[in-house]
Amino acid sequence: MTQHALLEDDLAPFGEAYGPGLMNNFAPLRAEFGPARLKLLSGKVPANLSGVYLRSGPNIRFEPSGRYHPFDGDGMIHAAHFENGVVTYRNRWVRTDAWKLEDEAGRSLHAGVRETRKGRSDKPLKDTANTDLVAHAGRVLALWYLSGDAYEIDPVTLETKGKCPGIVASGGAISAHAKVDEITDDLIFFDYGTEAPYMHYGVVGPDRKLKHFVPIELPGPRLPHDMAITEHYSILHDLPMLYDAEAFALGRHKVTFDPSLPARLGVIPRYGASDSIRWFEFSPCFIYHVVNAWEEGDWVVMSGCRYMPVLDKDGEIDAVRTARDVAELVMHARLWVWRMNVKTGETHEEMLDASRNVEFPTFNSRLSGRRTRFGYLVDHSDTRTLQWYGIRKYDLDTGESLGSWSDSSAHSFYSEPWFAAADNFAAEDDGYVVAFQWNEKLKRETLDIFDAKAIENGPVAQLEVPFRVPSGFHACWMAADRMAK
């Protein structure tokens, strides 16, 4: 495989008819590759890093049957497996039910989110498993943002093994951003939908069986994207990002933002009953992604990226533009902290850094739900969809930027970076930050490894990936000891 062997063929495999979502850095790969050892371009692969970096994203297999949105593409996983200083790459599609059906038919059978589906029961939306990857109980779950199946993936071979039995037992739906408590190996999840009670909450144990599952009643259909956990609680989101009822009745997917409603965060004990949830109200906003959450005495603290509502020329919230930008993944996010006192009901919220548009956060996931000082986020382009041109380390207590790295030419598209704890780590930031990088100008894909204690020094190792990894969504790191469970 040479660097550019696939590019010419792949830049726009379906032509330009479907728009930018299938072109340039978004153009899908047409095949699966590897395992292939990656060639070192500079530096040295850390000897104390064992595990696998996995990145998910849309990679449509057959020509779309209608209008295309990046949310529609079949889930493909790109993996970089670290073992004894050697890094091995693979990519594989997730063998979803829909993927298998289309494989047999040899063509697309599903509608995209931009299409009108009224009266089109022959063209359902596709559960693509393309959104997030969550490492649990020795396997990786490939998940979908609209709530779908939990496909279990072998973290090394990327073979689709089946569906998580605990999620099947719950009724079969899980949203993309489930959380794993890496100390207890509980998988904590929610689903959401368009019918009452509009949300469920549950816990799957380390044996992959359902341990807890309760309905959560919301005031109406919502589009929550993420959740958070602490040692004893979970935090569920009821945000004023709603389905547009009129459009929904016409079979269209359209979202609307209602700034007259508060953002509500619901704190529920990890194994709590439905009525044990306590809701706390904050200024109206949407939240794509949480960094981490933890407890400080009676306070439950959630650190995350607040989607800043778009303002009109009079300084009022422009609900239409806000909803449109959220739907099109145009990010205007700021690092934020929300605090809730479970004894007194008090709340406090604060912007930690007013100046930077940062998103797609990661932290030392060994400490999920426990107090963490450091977060690692991407510098997000204000204008280009999913262009993450730099990586930045934050002090989550003060909002201070502790160091960043970006390609000064701004031609970089990083994939979601993930913090990878060093083998036998001691301090919270003993480890590395790993990400793929597509350099648009050089037409070069690399795997970049940063020392988490000195992001600003640039990658300690850079390896050549022999072809472009299409821009995608979320990633995870699974340490070697967690792969063996």
Ligand SMILES: [Fe+2]
């Ligand atoms: Fe997400």
